[in-house]
Amino acid sequence: MKHLLNILDLSTEEIGELIATAEDIEAHPEKYEDACRHKILATLFFEPSTRTRLSFESAMLSLGGNVISMAGANTSSAAKGESVADTAEVVSGYADIIAMRHPKEGAPYVAAKHSSVPVINAGDGGHYHPTQTLADLLTVHREKGAFENLTVGFCGDLKYGRTVHSLIAALSRYRGVKFVLISPEELRLPEFVKRDYIEEKGIPYTESASLEEQIGKLDALYMTRVQKERFESEEEYARLKDTYILTEEKMRTAGKNTIVLHPLPRVNEISVKVDEDPRACYFKQTRNGKLMRMALILKLLKDKETAEKGGVYQVGGGGERERNTFVSTSVKCANPHCIFPCEQELPPLFYRDKRGTLCCAYCDAAAENGKETTV
Ligand code: CP
Numbered sequence: 001m002k003h004l005l006n007i008l009d010l011s012t013e014e015i016g017e018l019i020a021t022a023e024d025i026e027a028h029p030e031k032y033e034d035a036c037r038h039k040i041l042a043t044l045f046f047e048p049s050t051r052t053r054l055s056f057e058s059a060m061l062s063l064g065g066n067v068i069s070m071a072g073a074n075t076s077s078a079a080k081g082e083s084v085a086d087t088a089e090v091v092s093g094y095a096d097i098i099a100m101r102h103p104k105e106g107a108p109y110v111a112a113k114h115s116s117v118p119v120i121n122a123g124d125g126g127h128y129h130p131t132q133t134l135a136d137l138l139t140v141h142r143e144k145g146a147f148e149n150l151t152v153g154f155c156g157d158l159k160y161g162r163t164v165h166s167l168i169a170a171l172s173r174y175r176g177v178k179f180v181l182i183s184p185e186e187l188r189l190p191e192f193v194k195r196d197y198i199e200e201k202g203i204p205y206t207e208s209a210s211l212e213e214q215i216g217k218l219d220a221l222y223m224t225r226v227q228k229e230r231f232e233s234e235e236e237y238a239r240l241k242d243t244y245i246l247t248e249e250k251m252r253t254a255g256k257n258t259i260v261l262h263p264l265p266r267v268n269e270i271s272v273k274v275d276e277d278p279r280a281c282y283f284k285q286t287r288n289g290k291l292m293r294m295a296l297i298l299k300l301l302k303d304k305e306t307a308e309k310g311g312v313y314q315v316g317g318g319g320e321r322e323r324n325t326f327v328s329t330s331v332k333c334a335n336p337h338c339i340f341p342c343e344q345e346l347p348p349l350f351y352r353d354k355r356g357t358l359c360c361a362y363c364d365a366a367a368e369n370g371k372e373t374t375v
Helices: 012-027 051-062 084-091 107-113 130-144 162-171 191-199 211-217 234-240 272-276 282-308 320-324
Strands: 040-045 066-071 097-102 119-124 151-155 178-182 205-208 220-223 259-261 349-352 358-360
Touching (some): 012 130, 051 119, 051 130, 130 282, 151 162, 162 191, 205 211
16 A cells, blocks of 8 residues: 555555554564654645544654654745645655645645655544544444444534544454434434445435434444534534534433544543443543554555555555546536645546446545536
């Protein structure tokens, strides 16, 4: 694999290997303390972050490597108008691996196309957040022992919650999984996620607006913050932000082994009183995130080294999408959060999904709701 843009760039076997490596790192940290000596990680964060950026940096330092960091769009030449493409081209000359967060969907895909080193998507708009998914998967694996046959509930902002999209994509590959999607009408799961990872695979799912009605049926409950930064209207955000608050009282109606996950940061959606509940796993997720990011850095650097020695280097970075992508100037992406219109002279890349719908290769949104539209 070359880049990690979408969690599906990793096979289920590779995810199993990363989990095994993470477990070994925790058991024998001394084996890894020099593993990335003389290697440099660049963290390019065009959006705020606590966990992702600092756990990536802590991960690289614990592997004996070094870190260069750009923590905010205003502290780099992006503030002068430099493109993502040029930034990636330049930074890949300074670092061995890049972790990028960006508010525009598909920005890490653009970076990957212009980088000579592996690019990791550390969150792109409301699209994907694959390394949070690695943290989530290690947590589920440790708490439940396996991914098969789990009923997983997602609650809150399923529209803009990029961690939800990536975790659904990841879990959709395991036998017997069921999803319960709990959200207000306005924050329902985007079509591309439902289409590609649930309906296409025939996974049973329920959509509901009531956490109270669903909580007792779940093996895992994934709470999410309503993503204030993605809303066009302050009033709309204010109206929806406290739709779901997980309290001790609600936890009394959950199963005795129902684990509670949250990518964090939380605002108000889980009462701090729930933190003492042994089923609350969200702080464990943050620690598991560092272990999985260590395992991922090791894997990507090792894959690159193997390729440089003439070994097999899978294209990765977009998985199946990469192989079917074509340029079309007769359609346009309808997603206002897509990177495509923000960068100069990007090729208008599209692909057809399994149903034949034309989708933007940067952000996966259907072109004008699936209709071909003349520019
Ligand atoms: N979960 C997560 O992405 O947290 P940060 O925004 O703090 O990185």
